[in-house]
Amino acid sequence: MTRKTRIENSVSGMNVLYLGAGFVGACSAAVSADSGHTTLVYDIDRQKIGKLRSGDRDLVESCIYEEGLGDLLVRNRDRLEFTADYRKVEAFLDRCDAVFMCLPTPEINDTGESNLSFYLDAARKIAASLRRRNRGAQGQYVVIVNKSTVPIDTINKTREILDAAKVRNVGVVSNPEFLVEGQAVMGALRPDRIVIGAERKKDFAILRRIYQRFLNSPTVRYIEVNPQEAAAGKLLANFTLFSRLAICFDVIGRTCESFPGIHFENVRQILSSDPRIGAWGLYDSLYAGGSCFIKDARSLRFQLQGREKNASLVHEIYGANRRQLQGFLDRAEPEAHFDWTNKRVALLGVAFKRNTNDIRNSPALEIVPFLAGKKIRDIRIYDPAAMEDFRRVFPPSSKLKYVGAESEAIAGADAVIIATDWSQFRGLDELLKKLRKRPLLMDGRRMLQSAYGPLRKAGFTIIAVGSPTA
Numbered sequence: 328m329t330r331k332t333r334i335e336n337s338v339s340g341m342n343v344l345y346l347g348a349g350f351v352g353a354c355s356a357a358v359s360a361d362s363g364h365t366t367l368v369y370d371i372d373r374q375k376i377g378k379l380r381s382g383d384r385d386l387v388e389s390c391i392y393e394e395g396l397g398d399l400l401v402r403n404r405d406r407l408e409f410t411a412d413y414r415k416v417e418a419f420l421d422r423c424d425a426v427f428m429c430l431p432t433p434e435i436n437d438t439g440e441s442n443l444s445f446y447l448d449a450a451r452k453i454a455a456s457l458r459r460r461n462r463g464a465q466g467q468y469v470v471i472v473n474k475s476t477v478p479i480d481t482i483n484k485t486r487e488i489l490d491a492a493k494v495r496n497v498g499v500v501s502n503p504e505f506l507v508e509g510q511a512v513m514g515a516l517r518p519d520r521i522v523i524g525a526e527r528k529k530d531f532a533i534l535r536r537i538y539q540r541f542l543n544s545p546t547v548r549y550i551e552v553n554p555q556e557a558a559a560g561k562l563l564a565n566f567t568l569f570s571r572l573a574i575c576f577d578v579i580g581r582t583c584e585s586f587p588g589i590h591f592e593n594v595r596q597i598l599s600s601d602p603r604i605g606a607w608g609l610y611d612s613l614y615a616g617g618s619c620f621i622k623d624a625r626s627l628r629f630q631l632q633g634r635e636k637n638a639s640l641v642h643e644i645y646g647a648n649r650r651q652l653q654g655f656l657d658r659a660e661p662e663a664h665f666d667w668t669n670k671r672v673a674l675l676g677v678a679f680k681r682n683t684n685d686i687r688n689s690p691a692l693e694i695v696p697f698l699a700g701k702k703i704r705d706i707r708i709y710d711p712a713a714m715e716d717f718r719r720v721f722p723p724s725s726k727l728k729y730v731g732a733e734s735e736a737i738a739g740a741d742a743v744i745i746a747t748d749w750s751q752f753r754g755l756d757e758l759l760k761k762l763r764k765r766p767l768l769m770d771g772r773r774m775l776q777s778a779y780g781p782l783r784k785a786g787f788t789i790i791a792v793g794s795p796t797a
Protein backbone atom coordinates (compact mmCIF):
# COMPACT_ATOMS: atom_id res chain seq x y z
CA MET A 328 0.00 0.00 0.00
CA THR A 329 1.42 3.44 -0.86
CA ARG A 330 1.85 6.10 1.84
CA LYS A 331 -0.88 8.12 0.18
CA THR A 332 -3.51 5.42 0.51
CA ARG A 333 -2.47 4.58 4.06
CA ILE A 334 -3.06 8.22 5.05
CA GLU A 335 -6.36 8.36 3.20
CA ASN A 336 -7.65 5.14 4.75
CA SER A 337 -6.69 5.91 8.32
CA VAL A 338 -9.66 6.00 10.70
CA SER A 339 -8.04 6.15 14.12
CA GLY A 340 -7.14 9.31 16.06
CA MET A 341 -8.01 12.78 14.80
CA ASN A 342 -7.37 14.25 11.36
CA VAL A 343 -5.14 17.23 11.71
CA LEU A 344 -3.87 19.64 9.07
CA TYR A 345 -0.80 21.83 9.56
CA LEU A 346 -0.26 24.90 7.40
CA GLY A 347 3.43 25.77 7.43
CA ALA A 348 6.30 23.30 7.86
CA GLY A 349 8.80 25.54 9.63
CA PHE A 350 10.38 24.93 13.02
CA VAL A 351 7.00 25.05 14.72
CA GLY A 352 4.85 23.35 12.06
CA ALA A 353 7.22 20.47 11.29
CA CYS A 354 8.03 19.69 14.93
CA SER A 355 4.42 19.99 16.15
CA ALA A 356 3.11 17.93 13.23
CA ALA A 357 5.64 15.20 13.97
CA VAL A 358 4.42 15.07 17.56
CA SER A 359 0.79 15.10 16.37
CA ALA A 360 1.47 12.02 14.25
CA ASP A 361 3.38 10.49 17.15
CA SER A 362 0.23 11.03 19.26
CA GLY A 363 -1.76 8.83 16.87
CA HIS A 364 -3.37 11.53 14.72
CA THR A 365 -3.44 11.37 10.94
CA THR A 366 -1.49 14.48 10.06
CA LEU A 367 -1.10 16.32 6.79
CA VAL A 368 1.42 19.16 6.55
CA TYR A 369 1.17 21.69 3.75
CA ASP A 370 3.80 24.26 2.86
CA ILE A 371 4.25 26.47 -0.18
CA ASP A 372 8.00 25.80 -0.13
CA ARG A 373 8.32 22.76 -2.43
CA GLN A 374 12.01 22.29 -1.74
CA LYS A 375 11.44 22.14 2.00
CA ILE A 376 8.57 19.68 1.57
CA GLY A 377 10.75 17.51 -0.66
CA LYS A 378 13.41 17.31 2.04
CA LEU A 379 10.97 16.72 4.89
CA ARG A 380 9.20 13.89 3.09
CA SER A 381 12.46 12.28 1.90
CA GLY A 382 12.84 10.00 4.92
CA ASP A 383 16.52 10.94 4.90
CA ARG A 384 17.71 12.37 8.23
CA ASP A 385 20.52 14.41 6.65
CA LEU A 386 18.17 16.02 4.16
CA VAL A 387 15.65 16.78 6.92
CA GLU A 388 18.38 18.35 9.04
CA SER A 389 19.67 20.37 6.13
CA CYS A 390 16.42 22.36 6.14
CA ILE A 391 15.38 22.15 9.81
CA TYR A 392 18.27 21.38 12.11
CA GLU A 393 16.49 20.06 15.18
CA GLU A 394 17.78 17.08 17.07
CA GLY A 395 15.44 14.09 16.81
CA LEU A 396 13.24 15.51 14.04
CA GLY A 397 14.48 13.09 11.37
CA ASP A 398 13.88 10.08 13.65
CA LEU A 399 10.40 11.24 14.61
CA LEU A 400 9.41 11.80 10.98
CA VAL A 401 10.65 8.38 9.94
CA ARG A 402 9.01 6.65 12.93
CA ASN A 403 5.61 8.18 12.18
CA ARG A 404 5.63 8.19 8.41
CA ASP A 405 2.47 6.02 8.24
CA ARG A 406 0.39 8.77 9.82
CA LEU A 407 2.28 11.78 8.54
CA GLU A 408 2.40 13.27 5.09
CA PHE A 409 4.08 16.42 3.80
CA THR A 410 2.75 18.07 0.69
CA ALA A 411 3.08 21.19 -1.41
CA ASP A 412 0.00 20.23 -3.41
CA TYR A 413 -3.00 22.25 -2.26
CA ARG A 414 -5.41 19.76 -3.84
CA LYS A 415 -4.44 17.32 -1.09
CA VAL A 416 -5.33 19.97 1.48
CA GLU A 417 -8.73 20.44 -0.17
CA ALA A 418 -9.41 16.70 -0.09
CA PHE A 419 -8.20 16.36 3.50
CA LEU A 420 -10.52 19.18 4.60
CA ASP A 421 -13.50 16.89 4.01
CA ARG A 422 -12.65 14.97 7.16
CA CYS A 423 -10.32 17.29 9.00
CA ASP A 424 -10.95 18.04 12.72
CA ALA A 425 -8.45 20.87 13.16
CA VAL A 426 -6.31 23.17 11.03
CA PHE A 427 -3.15 24.40 12.78
CA MET A 428 -1.80 27.65 11.35
CA CYS A 429 2.00 27.65 11.77
CA LEU A 430 2.74 30.49 9.38
CA PRO A 431 5.85 32.65 9.37
CA THR A 432 6.68 35.17 11.99
CA PRO A 433 4.91 38.34 10.92
CA GLU A 434 7.24 41.01 9.60
CA ILE A 435 7.18 44.20 11.62
CA ASN A 436 7.08 47.47 9.69
CA ASP A 437 8.87 50.69 10.70
CA THR A 438 6.13 51.73 13.11
CA GLY A 439 6.13 48.34 14.84
CA GLU A 440 2.90 47.12 13.26
CA SER A 441 2.80 43.39 12.38
CA ASN A 442 2.30 42.52 8.75
CA LEU A 443 -0.19 39.68 9.04
CA SER A 444 -0.59 39.11 5.32
CA PHE A 445 0.82 35.53 5.44
CA TYR A 446 -1.54 34.63 8.20
CA LEU A 447 -4.65 36.36 6.87
CA ASP A 448 -4.10 35.16 3.27
CA ALA A 449 -3.83 31.58 4.52
CA ALA A 450 -6.96 32.03 6.65
CA ARG A 451 -8.86 33.39 3.62
CA LYS A 452 -7.71 30.48 1.50
CA ILE A 453 -8.80 27.91 4.08
CA ALA A 454 -12.12 29.72 4.55
CA ALA A 455 -12.75 29.60 0.79
CA SER A 456 -11.84 25.91 0.68
CA LEU A 457 -14.11 25.08 3.60
CA ARG A 458 -16.92 27.00 1.95
CA ARG A 459 -16.33 25.26 -1.39
CA ARG A 460 -16.35 21.84 0.19
CA ASN A 461 -19.50 22.68 2.06
CA ARG A 462 -17.69 22.16 5.32
CA GLY A 463 -18.75 24.26 8.23
CA ALA A 464 -22.27 24.64 6.79
CA GLN A 465 -23.76 21.26 7.46
CA GLY A 466 -20.63 19.14 7.48
CA GLN A 467 -18.42 18.09 10.33
CA TYR A 468 -17.28 20.78 12.78
CA VAL A 469 -13.69 22.01 12.33
CA VAL A 470 -11.47 24.27 14.43
CA ILE A 471 -8.93 26.72 13.05
CA VAL A 472 -6.08 26.80 15.56
CA ASN A 473 -3.49 29.54 15.46
CA LYS A 474 0.01 28.63 16.65
CA SER A 475 1.81 31.65 15.18
CA THR A 476 2.71 34.46 17.56
CA VAL A 477 0.41 37.29 16.50
CA PRO A 478 -1.11 40.50 17.92
CA ILE A 479 -3.66 39.98 20.68
CA ASP A 480 -6.75 40.76 18.59
CA THR A 481 -5.84 38.58 15.59
CA ILE A 482 -8.41 35.97 16.58
CA ASN A 483 -11.17 38.50 15.83
CA LYS A 484 -9.77 38.99 12.33
CA THR A 485 -9.81 35.22 11.78
CA ARG A 486 -13.42 35.06 12.87
CA GLU A 487 -14.29 37.98 10.53
CA ILE A 488 -12.68 36.16 7.58
CA LEU A 489 -14.67 32.99 8.29
CA ASP A 490 -17.89 34.95 8.71
CA ALA A 491 -17.28 36.88 5.49
CA ALA A 492 -16.82 33.58 3.64
CA LYS A 493 -20.03 32.34 5.29
CA VAL A 494 -18.29 29.35 6.82
CA ARG A 495 -20.27 28.52 9.89
CA ASN A 496 -19.77 25.25 11.74
CA VAL A 497 -16.23 26.31 12.58
CA GLY A 498 -14.37 27.30 15.76
CA VAL A 499 -11.34 29.53 16.25
CA VAL A 500 -8.70 28.76 18.85
CA SER A 501 -5.46 30.35 19.94
CA ASN A 502 -2.82 27.78 20.89
CA PRO A 503 0.48 29.68 21.13
CA GLU A 504 3.69 27.76 20.80
CA PHE A 505 6.34 27.90 23.53
CA LEU A 506 8.98 25.61 22.04
CA VAL A 507 12.63 26.60 22.19
CA GLU A 508 14.62 26.31 18.99
CA GLY A 509 17.49 23.88 19.29
CA GLN A 510 15.32 21.74 21.58
CA ALA A 511 12.11 21.94 19.58
CA VAL A 512 11.43 18.22 19.26
CA MET A 513 12.12 17.50 22.91
CA GLY A 514 10.06 20.59 23.79
CA ALA A 515 7.13 19.39 21.70
CA LEU A 516 7.34 15.86 23.13
CA ARG A 517 7.70 17.13 26.71
CA PRO A 518 6.16 20.60 26.85
CA ASP A 519 6.08 22.44 30.16
CA ARG A 520 2.71 23.96 29.27
CA ILE A 521 -0.02 23.80 26.69
CA VAL A 522 -2.15 26.90 26.44
CA ILE A 523 -5.55 26.73 24.77
CA GLY A 524 -7.49 29.95 24.21
CA ALA A 525 -11.04 29.26 23.08
CA GLU A 526 -14.57 30.53 23.53
CA ARG A 527 -16.64 27.40 23.05
CA LYS A 528 -16.78 24.22 25.07
CA LYS A 529 -16.61 22.10 21.95
CA ASP A 530 -13.41 23.82 20.84
CA PHE A 531 -11.79 23.04 24.19
CA ALA A 532 -13.05 19.45 23.84
CA ILE A 533 -11.48 18.98 20.38
CA LEU A 534 -8.16 20.37 21.55
CA ARG A 535 -8.24 18.09 24.60
CA ARG A 536 -8.57 15.11 22.28
CA ILE A 537 -5.68 16.31 20.15
CA TYR A 538 -3.49 16.86 23.20
CA GLN A 539 -4.81 13.86 25.10
CA ARG A 540 -1.36 12.41 25.74
CA PHE A 541 -0.41 15.50 27.74
CA LEU A 542 -3.68 16.07 29.60
CA ASN A 543 -2.90 14.03 32.68
CA SER A 544 0.85 14.39 32.62
CA PRO A 545 2.21 15.54 36.00
CA THR A 546 4.84 17.66 34.23
CA VAL A 547 2.58 19.52 31.77
CA ARG A 548 0.45 22.49 32.80
CA TYR A 549 -2.65 22.33 30.61
CA ILE A 550 -4.08 25.84 30.69
CA GLU A 551 -7.47 26.81 29.25
CA VAL A 552 -8.21 30.51 28.86
CA ASN A 553 -9.86 32.80 26.32
CA PRO A 554 -8.15 33.45 22.95
CA GLN A 555 -6.98 36.96 23.80
CA GLU A 556 -5.44 35.78 27.07
CA ALA A 557 -3.62 33.00 25.24
CA ALA A 558 -2.18 35.42 22.65
CA ALA A 559 -1.28 38.00 25.33
CA GLY A 560 0.31 35.28 27.50
CA LYS A 561 2.64 34.30 24.67
CA LEU A 562 3.70 37.87 23.86
CA LEU A 563 4.20 38.72 27.53
CA ALA A 564 6.13 35.52 28.24
CA ASN A 565 8.52 36.40 25.42
CA PHE A 566 8.86 39.97 26.64
CA THR A 567 9.58 38.78 30.20
CA LEU A 568 12.33 36.47 28.94
CA PHE A 569 13.72 39.18 26.66
CA SER A 570 13.84 41.70 29.49
CA ARG A 571 15.69 39.19 31.64
CA LEU A 572 18.36 38.87 28.93
CA ALA A 573 18.53 42.64 28.52
CA ILE A 574 19.13 43.06 32.27
CA CYS A 575 21.84 40.47 32.12
CA PHE A 576 23.60 42.03 29.11
CA ASP A 577 23.07 45.71 29.78
CA VAL A 578 23.28 45.85 33.59
CA ILE A 579 24.93 42.75 35.05
CA GLY A 580 27.38 42.20 32.18
CA ARG A 581 28.10 45.92 31.90
CA THR A 582 28.89 46.12 35.62
CA CYS A 583 31.32 43.20 35.27
CA GLU A 584 32.92 44.90 32.26
CA SER A 585 33.40 48.12 34.24
CA PHE A 586 35.16 46.83 37.36
CA PRO A 587 38.40 44.85 36.89
CA GLY A 588 38.59 41.74 39.03
CA ILE A 589 34.88 40.90 38.92
CA HIS A 590 34.20 37.59 37.25
CA PHE A 591 30.81 37.36 35.61
CA GLU A 592 30.48 33.68 36.53
CA ASN A 593 31.07 34.41 40.23
CA VAL A 594 28.48 37.18 40.24
CA ARG A 595 26.08 34.83 38.48
CA GLN A 596 26.52 32.25 41.25
CA ILE A 597 25.51 34.83 43.83
CA LEU A 598 22.46 35.91 41.87
CA SER A 599 21.22 32.48 40.85
CA SER A 600 21.41 31.11 44.37
CA ASP A 601 18.45 33.37 45.22
CA PRO A 602 15.37 31.31 44.29
CA ARG A 603 13.48 34.53 43.56
CA ILE A 604 16.02 35.32 40.82
CA GLY A 605 16.59 31.78 39.54
CA ALA A 606 19.08 30.68 36.92
CA TRP A 607 17.39 31.16 33.53
CA GLY A 608 18.90 33.81 31.30
CA LEU A 609 21.84 34.58 33.56
CA TYR A 610 24.45 34.51 30.85
CA ASP A 611 26.15 37.20 28.85
CA SER A 612 26.02 37.43 25.09
CA LEU A 613 26.62 39.91 22.32
CA TYR A 614 22.94 39.80 21.26
CA ALA A 615 19.59 38.09 21.78
CA GLY A 616 18.61 37.16 18.22
CA GLY A 617 16.14 34.69 16.78
CA SER A 618 12.75 35.07 15.22
CA CYS A 619 10.72 35.88 18.33
CA PHE A 620 11.96 38.18 21.11
CA ILE A 621 12.84 41.20 18.98
CA LYS A 622 9.76 41.29 16.81
CA ASP A 623 7.44 40.42 19.71
CA ALA A 624 8.79 43.32 21.78
CA ARG A 625 8.27 45.69 18.85
CA SER A 626 4.77 44.36 18.30
CA LEU A 627 3.89 44.65 22.01
CA ARG A 628 5.09 48.25 22.03
CA PHE A 629 2.95 49.04 18.98
CA GLN A 630 -0.11 47.42 20.52
CA LEU A 631 0.27 49.32 23.82
CA GLN A 632 0.85 52.62 22.03
CA GLY A 633 -2.23 51.90 19.93
CA ARG A 634 -4.17 51.98 23.19
CA GLU A 635 -2.40 55.16 24.21
CA LYS A 636 -0.39 53.48 26.94
CA ASN A 637 3.20 54.14 27.89
CA ALA A 638 5.46 51.54 26.27
CA SER A 639 8.82 53.13 27.00
CA LEU A 640 10.07 50.22 29.11
CA VAL A 641 9.29 47.79 26.30
CA HIS A 642 11.16 50.03 23.89
CA GLU A 643 14.12 50.38 26.25
CA ILE A 644 14.52 46.59 26.51
CA TYR A 645 14.57 46.37 22.71
CA GLY A 646 17.11 49.22 22.62
CA ALA A 647 19.31 47.59 25.27
CA ASN A 648 19.69 44.52 23.07
CA ARG A 649 20.70 46.58 20.03
CA ARG A 650 23.10 48.61 22.16
CA GLN A 651 24.74 45.40 23.33
CA LEU A 652 25.76 44.26 19.84
CA GLN A 653 26.96 47.66 18.68
CA GLY A 654 28.79 48.24 21.96
CA PHE A 655 30.58 44.92 21.70
CA LEU A 656 31.80 45.56 18.15
CA ASP A 657 32.79 49.14 18.98
CA ARG A 658 35.15 48.02 21.76
CA ALA A 659 37.97 46.83 19.49
CA GLU A 660 39.24 50.27 18.46
CA PRO A 661 39.34 52.13 21.78
CA GLU A 662 40.03 49.23 24.11
CA ALA A 663 42.48 47.13 22.05
CA HIS A 664 43.73 49.94 19.74
CA PHE A 665 42.76 47.65 16.92
CA ASP A 666 42.49 49.11 13.42
CA TRP A 667 40.18 46.97 11.29
CA THR A 668 41.49 48.32 7.97
CA ASN A 669 42.79 45.59 5.68
CA LYS A 670 42.51 42.92 8.39
CA ARG A 671 41.48 39.28 8.00
CA VAL A 672 38.62 38.35 10.34
CA ALA A 673 37.42 34.89 11.38
CA LEU A 674 33.69 34.88 12.15
CA LEU A 675 32.72 31.80 14.15
CA GLY A 676 29.02 31.09 14.25
CA VAL A 677 26.29 32.56 12.07
CA ALA A 678 23.26 30.79 13.64
CA PHE A 679 21.43 32.98 16.15
CA LYS A 680 22.31 30.42 18.82
CA ARG A 681 23.74 26.92 19.11
CA ASN A 682 22.01 23.73 17.95
CA THR A 683 20.00 25.40 15.22
CA ASN A 684 20.55 26.44 11.62
CA ASP A 685 18.21 29.40 12.11
CA ILE A 686 19.90 32.69 11.19
CA ARG A 687 16.92 35.00 11.76
CA ASN A 688 18.17 38.09 13.62
CA SER A 689 21.52 36.40 14.20
CA PRO A 690 24.32 38.73 15.32
CA ALA A 691 26.37 37.61 12.30
CA LEU A 692 23.85 39.30 9.99
CA GLU A 693 24.90 42.63 11.54
CA ILE A 694 28.56 41.79 11.99
CA VAL A 695 29.25 41.23 8.27
CA PRO A 696 28.04 44.72 7.21
CA PHE A 697 29.84 46.24 10.22
CA LEU A 698 33.11 44.67 9.05
CA ALA A 699 32.51 45.68 5.44
CA GLY A 700 32.11 49.26 6.66
CA LYS A 701 35.49 48.99 8.38
CA LYS A 702 37.23 48.15 5.10
CA ILE A 703 38.64 44.86 6.29
CA ARG A 704 40.56 42.64 3.85
CA ASP A 705 38.35 39.56 4.11
CA ILE A 706 36.16 37.40 6.35
CA ARG A 707 36.41 33.64 6.86
CA ILE A 708 33.16 32.20 8.13
CA TYR A 709 32.51 28.89 9.83
CA ASP A 710 29.33 27.50 11.39
CA PRO A 711 28.55 23.80 11.89
CA ALA A 712 24.93 24.02 10.64
CA ALA A 713 23.87 27.42 9.36
CA MET A 714 26.25 28.30 6.50
CA GLU A 715 23.85 27.17 3.76
CA ASP A 716 21.21 29.72 4.76
CA PHE A 717 23.77 32.43 5.51
CA ARG A 718 25.35 31.94 2.09
CA ARG A 719 22.03 32.88 0.51
CA VAL A 720 22.15 36.27 2.27
CA PHE A 721 25.89 36.84 1.81
CA PRO A 722 27.12 34.90 -1.24
CA PRO A 723 30.79 33.91 -1.21
CA SER A 724 33.16 36.43 -2.80
CA SER A 725 36.80 37.37 -2.79
CA LYS A 726 36.14 39.15 0.52
CA LEU A 727 33.94 36.51 2.11
CA LYS A 728 34.86 32.87 2.25
CA TYR A 729 33.04 29.94 3.87
CA VAL A 730 35.33 27.29 5.32
CA GLY A 731 34.87 23.77 6.66
CA ALA A 732 36.23 24.08 10.21
CA GLU A 733 37.03 26.65 12.89
CA SER A 734 40.74 25.86 12.55
CA GLU A 735 40.60 26.88 8.90
CA ALA A 736 38.77 30.11 9.75
CA ILE A 737 41.26 31.26 12.37
CA ALA A 738 44.42 30.41 10.41
CA GLY A 739 46.13 33.70 9.55
CA ALA A 740 43.32 35.79 11.09
CA ASP A 741 43.97 39.20 12.64
CA ALA A 742 40.75 39.05 14.65
CA VAL A 743 38.52 36.17 15.72
CA ILE A 744 34.90 36.88 16.60
CA ILE A 745 32.87 34.19 18.39
CA ALA A 746 29.25 35.00 17.66
CA THR A 747 27.39 31.73 18.35
CA ASP A 748 27.67 29.50 21.42
CA TRP A 749 28.29 26.19 19.61
CA SER A 750 29.74 23.86 22.25
CA GLN A 751 32.63 22.90 20.00
CA PHE A 752 34.00 26.47 20.19
CA ARG A 753 34.87 25.84 23.84
CA GLY A 754 37.92 23.96 22.60
CA LEU A 755 39.14 26.91 20.55
CA ASP A 756 41.80 28.01 23.04
CA GLU A 757 44.00 25.04 22.17
CA LEU A 758 43.73 25.82 18.46
CA LEU A 759 44.42 29.51 19.08
CA LYS A 760 47.57 28.78 21.08
CA LYS A 761 48.99 26.85 18.13
CA LEU A 762 48.77 29.90 15.83
CA ARG A 763 51.95 31.76 15.03
CA LYS A 764 50.17 35.14 14.92
CA ARG A 765 48.11 36.29 17.98
CA PRO A 766 44.77 37.56 16.65
CA LEU A 767 42.51 39.83 18.66
CA LEU A 768 39.97 37.52 20.29
CA MET A 769 36.42 38.87 20.56
CA ASP A 770 34.38 36.42 22.60
CA GLY A 771 30.74 37.38 22.22
CA ARG A 772 29.53 34.41 24.27
CA ARG A 773 32.17 33.98 27.01
CA MET A 774 32.86 30.58 25.47
CA LEU A 775 36.52 30.62 26.50
CA GLN A 776 36.14 32.29 29.89
CA SER A 777 37.97 29.51 31.74
CA ALA A 778 40.95 30.01 29.39
CA TYR A 779 41.13 33.82 29.43
CA GLY A 780 44.06 33.78 31.94
CA PRO A 781 46.26 31.33 29.98
CA LEU A 782 45.35 32.98 26.67
CA ARG A 783 46.36 36.40 27.99
CA LYS A 784 49.60 34.93 29.25
CA ALA A 785 50.14 33.49 25.77
CA GLY A 786 49.90 37.00 24.34
CA PHE A 787 46.28 37.31 23.27
CA THR A 788 44.24 40.46 23.71
CA ILE A 789 40.72 39.45 24.66
CA ILE A 790 37.54 41.45 24.40
CA ALA A 791 34.74 39.48 26.01
CA VAL A 792 31.18 40.39 26.91
CA GLY A 793 31.06 40.67 30.68
CA SER A 794 34.81 41.31 31.17
CA PRO A 795 37.02 44.41 30.94
CA THR A 796 39.63 44.28 28.22
CA ALA A 797 43.01 43.42 29.70
Ligand SMILES: NC(=O)c1ccc[n+]([C@@H]2O[C@H](COP(=O)([O-])OP(=O)(O)OC[C@H]3O[C@@H](n4cnc5c(N)ncnc54)[C@H](O)[C@@H]3O)[C@@H](O)[C@H]2O)c1
Pocket residue numbers: 346347348349350351352369370371372375429430431432433445448449474475476477504505506507508618619
Ligand atom coordinates in the same frame (compact mmCIF):
# COMPACT_ATOMS: atom_id res chain seq x y z
N1 LIG B 1 10.70 29.34 15.91
C1 LIG B 1 10.40 29.41 17.20
O1 LIG B 1 11.23 29.19 18.08
C2 LIG B 1 9.00 29.77 17.62
C3 LIG B 1 8.63 29.52 18.95
C4 LIG B 1 7.34 29.86 19.32
C5 LIG B 1 6.47 30.44 18.40
N2 LIG B 1 6.87 30.68 17.13
C6 LIG B 1 5.93 31.27 16.19
O2 LIG B 1 5.42 30.25 15.35
C7 LIG B 1 5.26 30.74 14.03
C8 LIG B 1 6.03 29.88 13.06
O3 LIG B 1 7.40 29.98 13.36
P1 LIG B 1 8.49 29.14 12.59
O4 LIG B 1 9.78 29.39 13.30
O5 LIG B 1 8.02 27.74 12.42
O6 LIG B 1 8.48 29.89 11.18
P2 LIG B 1 9.16 29.41 9.81
O7 LIG B 1 9.38 30.63 9.02
O8 LIG B 1 10.31 28.49 10.12
O9 LIG B 1 8.03 28.53 9.10
C9 LIG B 1 6.89 29.04 8.50
C10 LIG B 1 6.57 28.19 7.29
O10 LIG B 1 5.32 28.62 6.71
C11 LIG B 1 5.42 28.45 5.30
N3 LIG B 1 4.36 29.23 4.65
C12 LIG B 1 4.34 30.53 4.30
N4 LIG B 1 3.15 30.85 3.76
C13 LIG B 1 2.41 29.72 3.74
C14 LIG B 1 1.10 29.41 3.30
N5 LIG B 1 0.31 30.33 2.77
N6 LIG B 1 0.66 28.16 3.44
C15 LIG B 1 1.46 27.19 3.99
N7 LIG B 1 2.72 27.43 4.43
C16 LIG B 1 3.18 28.68 4.31
C17 LIG B 1 6.84 28.90 4.99
O11 LIG B 1 7.27 28.40 3.74
C18 LIG B 1 7.61 28.30 6.18
O12 LIG B 1 8.11 27.01 5.87
C19 LIG B 1 5.70 32.20 14.05
O13 LIG B 1 4.61 33.04 14.20
C20 LIG B 1 6.56 32.29 15.27
O14 LIG B 1 6.52 33.57 15.83
C21 LIG B 1 8.12 30.34 16.71
